[in-house]
Amino acid sequence: MLKLDESLLSGLPPFSRLSRSQIREILDQASSRRYEEGVAIFREGHDADRFFLLLDGYLRVIRTTPGGEQIIVLHISPGQLFGIAPALQRDTFPATSVAAAESIALSWPVRLWPEFTAKYDGFATESYKTLGARLGQIQETLTEMATQAVEKRVAAAVLRMVNQSGRKTEKGIEIAFPVTRQNISDMTGTTLHTVSRLLSAWEKAGMVQSTRKHIVVTDPHRLVVLSNETG
DNA sequence: CCATTAAGCTAAA
Protein backbone atom coordinates (compact mmCIF):
# COMPACT_ATOMS: atom_id res chain seq x y z
CA MET A 1 0.00 0.00 0.00
CA LEU A 2 1.31 3.44 -0.90
CA LYS A 3 1.83 6.15 1.68
CA LEU A 4 -0.80 8.88 1.39
CA ASP A 5 0.01 12.45 2.28
CA GLU A 6 -1.83 14.15 5.14
CA SER A 7 -2.48 17.22 3.02
CA LEU A 8 -5.03 15.17 1.06
CA LEU A 9 -7.50 15.42 3.93
CA SER A 10 -6.40 18.36 6.04
CA GLY A 11 -8.44 20.95 4.11
CA LEU A 12 -11.68 18.98 3.89
CA PRO A 13 -14.64 19.78 6.15
CA PRO A 14 -14.99 16.40 7.93
CA PHE A 15 -11.28 16.46 8.80
CA SER A 16 -10.51 20.14 9.18
CA ARG A 17 -10.60 20.09 12.98
CA LEU A 18 -8.27 17.12 13.29
CA SER A 19 -4.61 17.03 14.23
CA ARG A 20 -1.92 15.79 11.91
CA SER A 21 -1.54 12.56 13.81
CA GLN A 22 -5.27 11.90 13.75
CA ILE A 23 -5.33 12.38 9.97
CA ARG A 24 -2.34 10.05 9.72
CA GLU A 25 -4.30 7.44 11.68
CA ILE A 26 -7.26 7.78 9.33
CA LEU A 27 -5.14 7.60 6.20
CA ASP A 28 -3.30 4.53 7.42
CA GLN A 29 -6.61 2.68 7.54
CA ALA A 30 -7.74 3.80 4.07
CA SER A 31 -7.49 2.03 0.74
CA SER A 32 -6.99 4.09 -2.38
CA ARG A 33 -8.33 3.08 -5.77
CA ARG A 34 -8.56 4.50 -9.27
CA TYR A 35 -11.70 4.12 -11.39
CA GLU A 36 -11.93 4.44 -15.17
CA GLU A 37 -14.63 6.60 -16.68
CA GLY A 38 -17.92 4.71 -16.77
CA VAL A 39 -17.00 2.20 -14.05
CA ALA A 40 -19.31 1.69 -11.05
CA ILE A 41 -17.73 2.15 -7.61
CA PHE A 42 -20.68 0.37 -6.02
CA ARG A 43 -24.25 -0.50 -6.93
CA GLU A 44 -27.62 0.26 -5.39
CA GLY A 45 -28.80 -2.45 -3.03
CA HIS A 46 -25.42 -4.08 -2.63
CA ASP A 47 -23.84 -4.76 0.69
CA ALA A 48 -22.33 -1.54 2.04
CA ASP A 49 -19.09 -2.87 3.46
CA ARG A 50 -17.11 0.35 3.00
CA PHE A 51 -17.59 4.11 2.90
CA PHE A 52 -15.76 6.45 0.54
CA LEU A 53 -14.14 9.81 -0.07
CA LEU A 54 -13.59 11.16 -3.59
CA LEU A 55 -10.06 12.52 -3.99
CA ASP A 56 -10.10 13.31 -7.69
CA GLY A 57 -12.58 13.09 -10.55
CA TYR A 58 -16.39 13.23 -10.65
CA LEU A 59 -19.13 10.72 -9.94
CA ARG A 60 -22.71 10.30 -11.07
CA VAL A 61 -25.09 9.03 -8.42
CA ILE A 62 -27.85 6.97 -10.03
CA ARG A 63 -31.05 5.74 -8.51
CA THR A 64 -33.65 3.37 -9.90
CA THR A 65 -37.21 4.60 -9.57
CA PRO A 66 -40.09 2.29 -8.62
CA GLY A 67 -40.98 2.45 -12.33
CA GLY A 68 -37.59 1.01 -13.24
CA GLU A 69 -36.02 4.09 -14.86
CA GLN A 70 -32.50 5.10 -13.98
CA ILE A 71 -32.16 8.72 -12.99
CA ILE A 72 -29.03 10.68 -12.13
CA VAL A 73 -29.87 12.30 -8.80
CA LEU A 74 -26.65 14.24 -8.20
CA HIS A 75 -22.93 14.47 -8.84
CA ILE A 76 -20.06 14.10 -6.38
CA SER A 77 -17.02 16.37 -6.61
CA PRO A 78 -13.53 15.96 -5.14
CA GLY A 79 -13.33 16.23 -1.36
CA GLN A 80 -16.79 14.81 -0.70
CA LEU A 81 -17.68 11.72 1.27
CA PHE A 82 -19.98 9.28 -0.54
CA GLY A 83 -21.42 5.82 -0.08
CA ILE A 84 -21.89 6.64 3.59
CA ALA A 85 -24.63 4.09 4.16
CA PRO A 86 -23.73 3.81 7.86
CA ALA A 87 -24.74 7.45 8.35
CA LEU A 88 -28.19 6.50 7.06
CA GLN A 89 -28.39 3.46 9.33
CA ARG A 90 -28.35 1.26 6.28
CA ASP A 91 -26.35 -1.82 5.44
CA THR A 92 -26.88 -1.58 1.69
CA PHE A 93 -26.06 1.28 -0.68
CA PRO A 94 -29.07 3.48 -1.45
CA ALA A 95 -27.78 4.40 -4.93
CA THR A 96 -25.24 3.43 -7.59
CA SER A 97 -22.09 5.53 -8.06
CA VAL A 98 -20.40 5.65 -11.46
CA ALA A 99 -17.19 7.49 -12.37
CA ALA A 100 -18.19 10.32 -14.73
CA ALA A 101 -14.50 10.92 -15.40
CA GLU A 102 -11.43 9.01 -14.34
CA SER A 103 -11.52 9.21 -10.55
CA ILE A 104 -9.60 8.33 -7.41
CA ALA A 105 -11.33 7.47 -4.14
CA LEU A 106 -10.31 6.45 -0.64
CA SER A 107 -12.41 3.99 1.31
CA TRP A 108 -12.67 2.54 4.80
CA PRO A 109 -14.46 -0.50 6.21
CA VAL A 110 -17.86 0.44 7.68
CA ARG A 111 -16.88 -0.90 11.09
CA LEU A 112 -14.70 2.22 11.41
CA TRP A 113 -17.65 4.60 11.03
CA PRO A 114 -18.77 4.50 14.69
CA GLU A 115 -15.17 4.92 15.74
CA PHE A 116 -14.65 7.92 13.45
CA THR A 117 -17.80 9.70 14.58
CA ALA A 118 -17.03 9.09 18.25
CA LYS A 119 -13.34 9.78 18.20
CA TYR A 120 -12.83 12.62 15.75
CA ASP A 121 -14.17 16.01 16.63
CA GLY A 122 -16.34 17.52 13.90
CA PHE A 123 -16.35 14.44 11.69
CA ALA A 124 -19.92 13.46 12.54
CA THR A 125 -21.45 16.94 12.34
CA GLU A 126 -19.76 17.75 9.03
CA SER A 127 -20.73 14.41 7.54
CA TYR A 128 -24.36 14.76 8.52
CA LYS A 129 -24.35 18.32 7.26
CA THR A 130 -23.32 17.29 3.74
CA LEU A 131 -25.72 14.38 3.90
CA GLY A 132 -28.59 16.71 4.74
CA ALA A 133 -27.66 19.15 2.00
CA ARG A 134 -27.55 16.27 -0.46
CA LEU A 135 -30.96 14.91 0.50
CA GLY A 136 -32.33 18.42 0.15
CA GLN A 137 -30.88 18.73 -3.32
CA ILE A 138 -32.35 15.38 -4.36
CA GLN A 139 -35.78 16.43 -3.13
CA GLU A 140 -35.49 19.71 -4.99
CA THR A 141 -34.53 17.94 -8.20
CA LEU A 142 -37.37 15.46 -7.91
CA THR A 143 -40.07 18.06 -7.29
CA GLU A 144 -38.62 20.16 -10.07
CA MET A 145 -38.84 17.15 -12.37
CA ALA A 146 -42.47 16.65 -11.55
CA THR A 147 -43.61 20.25 -11.81
CA GLN A 148 -41.40 22.34 -14.09
CA ALA A 149 -41.27 22.65 -17.88
CA VAL A 150 -38.57 20.73 -19.71
CA GLU A 151 -36.48 23.69 -20.85
CA LYS A 152 -36.36 25.04 -17.33
CA ARG A 153 -35.34 21.64 -15.92
CA VAL A 154 -32.55 21.20 -18.43
CA ALA A 155 -31.29 24.73 -17.79
CA ALA A 156 -31.29 24.04 -14.05
CA ALA A 157 -29.44 20.74 -14.51
CA VAL A 158 -26.73 22.37 -16.60
CA LEU A 159 -26.37 25.14 -14.04
CA ARG A 160 -26.09 22.63 -11.20
CA MET A 161 -23.22 20.89 -12.98
CA VAL A 162 -21.58 24.23 -13.61
CA ASN A 163 -21.91 25.16 -9.96
CA GLN A 164 -20.47 21.83 -8.84
CA SER A 165 -17.58 21.61 -11.27
CA GLY A 166 -17.38 24.79 -13.34
CA ARG A 167 -13.99 26.10 -14.33
CA LYS A 168 -13.36 29.29 -16.21
CA THR A 169 -12.02 29.28 -19.76
CA GLU A 170 -11.64 31.97 -22.41
CA LYS A 171 -15.06 31.05 -23.80
CA GLY A 172 -16.97 30.85 -20.52
CA ILE A 173 -17.49 28.34 -17.75
CA GLU A 174 -17.07 24.71 -18.69
CA ILE A 175 -18.43 21.59 -17.04
CA ALA A 176 -15.33 19.77 -15.84
CA PHE A 177 -16.41 16.22 -16.60
CA PRO A 178 -17.76 14.48 -19.72
CA VAL A 179 -21.55 14.73 -20.12
CA THR A 180 -23.67 13.31 -22.90
CA ARG A 181 -27.16 14.46 -23.97
CA GLN A 182 -28.34 11.09 -22.72
CA ASN A 183 -26.86 11.87 -19.27
CA ILE A 184 -28.69 15.19 -19.13
CA SER A 185 -31.94 13.54 -20.18
CA ASP A 186 -31.40 11.06 -17.32
CA MET A 187 -31.10 13.99 -14.91
CA THR A 188 -34.18 15.77 -16.18
CA GLY A 189 -36.58 13.01 -17.12
CA THR A 190 -36.74 13.88 -20.80
CA THR A 191 -35.24 12.40 -23.99
CA LEU A 192 -31.80 12.93 -25.47
CA HIS A 193 -33.48 14.39 -28.57
CA THR A 194 -35.13 17.13 -26.60
CA VAL A 195 -31.87 17.89 -24.80
CA SER A 196 -30.06 17.99 -28.12
CA ARG A 197 -32.61 20.41 -29.56
CA LEU A 198 -32.40 22.67 -26.53
CA LEU A 199 -28.61 22.77 -26.56
CA SER A 200 -28.63 23.52 -30.29
CA ALA A 201 -31.09 26.34 -29.74
CA TRP A 202 -29.05 27.74 -26.84
CA GLU A 203 -25.91 27.50 -28.92
CA LYS A 204 -27.55 29.56 -31.70
CA ALA A 205 -28.65 32.04 -29.07
CA GLY A 206 -25.04 32.30 -27.84
CA MET A 207 -25.66 30.93 -24.37
CA VAL A 208 -23.67 27.71 -24.55
CA GLN A 209 -21.11 26.04 -26.71
CA SER A 210 -20.88 22.29 -26.91
CA THR A 211 -19.04 19.49 -28.60
CA ARG A 212 -19.42 15.84 -27.83
CA LYS A 213 -19.44 15.16 -24.09
CA HIS A 214 -18.34 18.72 -23.43
CA ILE A 215 -20.35 21.83 -22.56
CA VAL A 216 -19.24 25.41 -22.02
CA VAL A 217 -21.73 27.93 -20.70
CA THR A 218 -20.92 31.22 -22.40
CA ASP A 219 -23.76 33.24 -20.89
CA PRO A 220 -24.60 31.90 -17.41
CA HIS A 221 -26.86 34.80 -16.61
CA ARG A 222 -29.31 34.08 -19.42
CA LEU A 223 -29.36 30.41 -18.47
CA VAL A 224 -30.25 31.41 -14.93
CA VAL A 225 -33.05 33.54 -16.29
CA LEU A 226 -34.32 30.55 -18.30
CA SER A 227 -34.17 28.30 -15.24
CA ASN A 228 -36.36 30.74 -13.33
CA GLU A 229 -38.95 31.31 -15.99
CA THR A 230 -42.52 30.22 -15.48
CA GLY A 231 -43.07 29.37 -19.14
C1' DC B 1 -45.63 21.68 -25.47
C1' DC B 2 -43.14 17.35 -25.68
C1' DA B 3 -42.20 12.14 -26.90
C1' DT B 4 -41.31 8.95 -30.42
C1' DT B 5 -39.57 7.25 -34.62
C1' DA B 6 -36.41 7.26 -37.94
C1' DA B 7 -32.65 8.64 -40.78
C1' DG B 8 -28.13 10.62 -41.60
C1' DC B 9 -23.75 12.61 -40.03
C1' DT B 10 -19.16 12.58 -37.65
C1' DA B 11 -15.61 11.84 -34.13
C1' DA B 12 -13.50 8.38 -31.70
C1' DA B 13 -12.28 3.60 -30.57
Added chain:
DNA sequence: TTTAGCTTAATGG
Protein backbone atom coordinates in the same frame (compact mmCIF):
# COMPACT_ATOMS: atom_id res chain seq x y z
C1' DT C 1 -14.39 0.18 -40.11
C1' DT C 2 -17.62 0.03 -36.54
C1' DT C 3 -19.84 2.33 -32.94
C1' DA C 4 -21.31 6.04 -29.78
C1' DG C 5 -22.75 10.55 -29.65
C1' DC C 6 -25.27 14.02 -31.87
C1' DT C 7 -28.62 16.46 -35.11
C1' DT C 8 -32.73 17.11 -37.59
C1' DA C 9 -37.31 16.27 -39.53
C1' DA C 10 -41.64 14.18 -39.44
C1' DT C 11 -45.56 12.61 -36.81
C1' DG C 12 -48.72 12.32 -33.19
C1' DG C 13 -50.41 12.69 -28.29
